[in-house]
Amino acid sequence: MLFFRLGPVRLLLDRTAPSSLLYLEVEDLPGAVERLRTSGTDVESEPHVIFTHADDTLGPDGTDEWHAFVRDSEGNLVGLVSRVPSVA
Template sequence: MRLVQVAQHADDLDRAAAFYSALLGTPAAAVFDPPGLLFFELDGVRLLFDRGAPSSLLYLHVDDVETAIARLADRAEVVSPPHVIFHHSDDTLGPAGHDEWQAFVKDSEDNTVGLVSFRPSA
């Protein structure tokens, strides 16, 4: 079994497309309006923005949380700045010997999004 799709609420598909294109560094894969659907392809998992979907908390892997936040510039409100949340001593939930960095931002549709990156521990 594998995850195929995750849905997130979006009122304005154009605004959401601009925000997530900047964050993900890739254009939208498809837009169907009507009925109000916007898709991004993320390594075999579809990220769907839907006017009728509820909000969910997404955690997206980025190469570096600080760089991702800088790339968003004035597009996002930083809810929680980059910080180490966990040290991985084994490979259970992340690469052993790495710190997990997270930051949280509000997207263009007022959803909270977690940004996650891993760095070798100092």
């Protein structure tokens, strides 16, 4: 897995990832997932921490990066991401 920072966009290269995957940043990840679930969206992966930012290389220092995954109306996998202050 390899990330490239391209201004405000991060490009992920990963052999196991689908050919294209869009990540959307949301402020309240658990709330967004619940609203989508209530509207009938298939939730593939519940919110979970994937990374703690120890510096500003890929995200704000001292934040945890949370991800969840849902399927859009055409069946494409969509990533939802949120960064929140780390709990030490």
